[in-house]
Amino acid sequence: MAKHILGIASTSYHLMVFLFIKDAFFKNDSVDLVLTDKTPFFEELYKSGRLEKYFDRVFFADGKKIKNPYKSAPVVLWESFIHNPTTKQILADGSYEHFQNYDDIFFASPGMPDEIVKEISKTAIKRNRNVRFHRFEDGFASYTKPPVSTVSSPLGQKLYRRLFGYDIKKQENELYLFEPTLAEQNVADSASTGFSPIQIPKTKERIALVTKQIQDILQFESRSFDERFMFLGQGTANCTQNPLTYRGLILDIAEHVGFENFVVKPHPRGDHDRFEDHIHVYMDTCPFELSIAAGNLEDKTLISYYSTACVSGKLLFNSACRIIFTYPLAGDSFNEKCDYEDYFQKLSGLYDNIHIARNKDELFRLLDQ
Numbered sequence: 001m002a003k004h005i006l007g008i009a010s011t012s013y014h015l016m017v018f019l020f021i022k023d024a025f026f027k028n029d030s031v032d033l034v035l036t037d038k039t040p041f042f043e044e045l046y047k048s049g050r051l052e053k054y055f056d057r058v059f060f061a062d063g064k065k066i067k068n069p070y071k072s073a074p075v076v077l078w079e080s081f082i083h084n085p086t087t088k089q090i091l092a093d094g095s096y097e098h099f100q101n102y103d104d105i106f107f108a109s110p111g112m113p114d115e116i117v118k119e120i121s122k123t124a125i126k127r128n129r130n131v132r133f134h135r136f137e138d139g140f141a142s143y144t145k146p147p148v149s150t151v152s153s154p155l156g157q158k159l160y161r162r163l164f165g166y167d168i169k170k171q172e173n174e175l176y177l178f179e180p181t182l183a184e185q186n187v188a189d190s191a192s193t194g195f196s197p198i199q200i201p202k203t204k205e206r207i208a209l210v211t212k213q214i215q216d217i218l219q220f221e222s223r224s225f226d227e228r229f230m231f232l233g234q235g236t237a238n239c240t241q242n243p244l245t246y247r248g249l250i251l252d253i254a255e256h257v258g259f260e261n262f263v264v265k266p267h268p269r270g271d272h273d274r275f276e277d278h279i280h281v282y283m284d285t286c287p288f289e290l291s292i293a294a295g296n297l298e299d300k301t302l303i304s305y306y307s308t309a310c311v312s313g314k315l316l317f318n319s320a321c322r323i324i325f326t327y328p329l330a331g332d333s334f335n336e337k338c339d340y341e342d343y344f345q346k347l348s349g350l351y352d353n354i355h356i357a358r359n360k361d362e363l364f365r366l367l368d369q
Contacts, residue, residue, distance in 0.1 A: 002028060002029045002030050003026070003029040003030070003103040003104060004029070004030050004032070004100045004101065004102045004103050004104075005022075005026050005029050005030065005031045005032065005102065005103065005104050005105075005106070006031075006032045006033070006034065006100070006102045006104070006105045006106070006120075006124075007021070007022070007031065007032070007033050007034070007105075007106045007107070008033075008034045008036065008061075008105070008106065008107040008108075008116070008117060008120065009033060009034070009035055009036070009042075009108075010035075010036040010038035010039060010042075010108070010114070010116075011038065011039050011108075011138075012039065012214075012218060012287040012289065012290065013108075013138065013139060013287070013289055013312060014107075014108045014136075014138065015033075015035075015214065015217070016210065016214050016289060016316055017108065017136050017137060017138075017176075017178075017200070017316070018033070018106060018136065019054070019210045019213055019214060020178075020200050020202070020206065020210055020316070021106060021136060021176060021200060022054075023206055023209060023210065024200060024201050024206065030056045030100075031055055031056060032055055032056055032057040032058070032059065032100060032102075033051060033054075033055040033057075033058050033059070034058075034059045034060070034061050034116075034120065035051075035058065035059070035060050035061070036060075036061045036062075036063060036116050037060075037061065037062045037063050037064060038063065038114075038116075042060070043060055043062075043092075045217070045218070046058060046059075046060035046092070047060075050216065050217050050219070051217060054213060054217065057095075057098055057100075059091050059092070059095050059098075059099070060091070060092040060093075060095075061090045061091055061092075061116050061120070062090050062092060063090065063114075063115060063116045065086075065089050065090045066086060066089075066090060066115050066116070066119065076156070077159070079122055080122050080125075080126070080156070080159075080160075081126070081159070081163055081164070084119065084122050084123055084126070086119045087099070087119045087120055087122070087123040090116065090119060099123070101124075101127045101128045101131075102124055102127075102128060102131055103128070103130070103131060103132065104131070104132050104133075104134060105120070105121070105124055105131060105132070105133050105134070106133075106134045106135075106136055106176070107133070107134075107135065107136070108135065108136050108137065108138035108142070109135060109138065109147065110138050110141035110142045110144075110145040110147065111141070111145050111146070111147065111148055112148045112152065113148070113150050117150065118150065121133065121150045121151075125160070125164065125166055126164075129164050129165060129166050130171075131171065132171045132172065132174075133150050133168075133171060133172040134172070134174045134175075134176060135147050135172075135174070135175045135176065135195065136175075136176040136177075136200070137175075137176065137177045137178060137200075137315075139308050139309075139311075139312055139315075140308035140311070140340075140343070142175070142177065142187075143177065143179075143182045143183045143184060143187060143343055144183075144184045144186075144187065144340050144343055145187070146186050146187050146192075146193045146195075147175060147187075147193065147195050149168050149169065149172055149194065150168060150172055151168040157169070169194050172194075172195075173190070173194055173195055173196060174195065174196055174198050175187070175195040175196065175197050175198065176197075176198050176199075176200050177197050177198070177199065177200065178199070178200050178202065178315040178316070179199075179315060179350060180197035180198070180199050181346065181350070182343060182346050182347060182350065183197055184340070184342060184343060185342075202316075202318065207316075207317055207318060210316075211293045211317065214290060214293065215290065215293070215294070218287065218290060220285065220286035220287065220290055221286065222284065222286040222290055222291040222294040222296055223282075223284050223286070223291075223296075224296045225263055225280075225282060225296075227260070227261050227262055227263040227280060227300075228257070228261045228262075228299070228300060228301060229253070229257050229261055229262045229263070229300070229301050229303060229367070230262075230263050230264070230265055230282060230297075230300055230301070230302050230303065231250055231253060231262070231263070231264045231265070231303045231304065232265050232302060232303070232304040232307040232309055232310050233264060233265060233266045233304075233307070234246070234304065234305050234306070234307055245330070246305075246330075247275075249326060249329055250264065250275070250279070251275075251279075252360070253303060253363070253367065254275075254278075254279050256364055256367055257367055259278060259279060259280070262279060262280065263279070263280040263281065263282045264279055264280070264281055264282065265281075265282040265284075265288075266281060266282075266283070288309050288310075288312070288313075289309075289312045289313060289316060289317075292312070292313030292316075292317055292319045292321070293313070293316070293317050297313065297319065297321045298319065298320045298321055299320075299321070300321050300322070301321070301322040301323075301324060301367070302321055302322065302323050302324070303323075303324045303326060304323075304324075304325060304326065305325070305326055305327045305329075305330050306325055306327040306330075306340070306344070310323050311323065311347065311354075314351055314354070320353070321353070322353045322354075322355070323351075323353065323354045323355065324355050324356075324357055324363065324366050324367070325344055325348075325354075325355070325356045325357065326357050326363060327344070327356075328356065328357065328358040328359070329357065329358075329359070329360065329363065344356055
């Protein structure tokens, strides 16, 4: 008997990962999708109808219609066990009437689920006392940040068990990752987190299929570039102690490889990635993962402090591009501290062409290879 599956996607990356999961585990089931307003063009994508040939039903959830995501305990209890009007309000075009009694719900959320997931989960549990929730990876954070249960408070968990006979710890205990071996101990230890990592299988055929699907769905034209080296900017807004250190390393790399061979991709939240006068700047509306999927970066070297956008192409599409992390050289660049040495070490061991430069001599040697 076919199961009813629901996936929730708030970013292009979520959508790509869920397409992998759908093809790997649910080819013969009924699969619906919720797009959310967290990505601005997703409402346009929902209205385009391009997703309808890949999913049985597609919904759009507008989180701006949640008037108060910080609800009092009595309101949460009322909506959880008596009546929750919010799910109906956030679903566009009156589509709430087509919302199924789902067997399994998939979403990406390192740490605490967001307000849209919480509203949908309340409705889903009330409709089906056997519904199961599953996390899937959201890049770097999913390997380093322990997930928190959809019903997170001890009181809420107790009430669900007593009133509905619903044990969230038994119904939400799987974390789908492309590379479970990369997960930090505080994520992978199911005894403490309650979540067991499950590998999302990748085959050449599945990679080719998902690449074709996502290109058809998103219809972005990925631009190519001639430069051999790309620096991916860091999200430095409000967290840069010394931008001179940050920019200085970028300039050192450009001088070493030659300005004609070097380009910077600014981070959307970066304040110090503009070098228009003397360094080429790469601007593209295409999601970076799709640029990698298009095969435009296979012969490139991607450099960053510790941006994991460059890793996503390897996790999803087994990209052959080289990657050099320079976070040991960050010095006083950032207020935030990179505490994920174990993750980066395992990552560089898993892939032959991922490297960590621990000093400038090592960096320049890697650039010359």
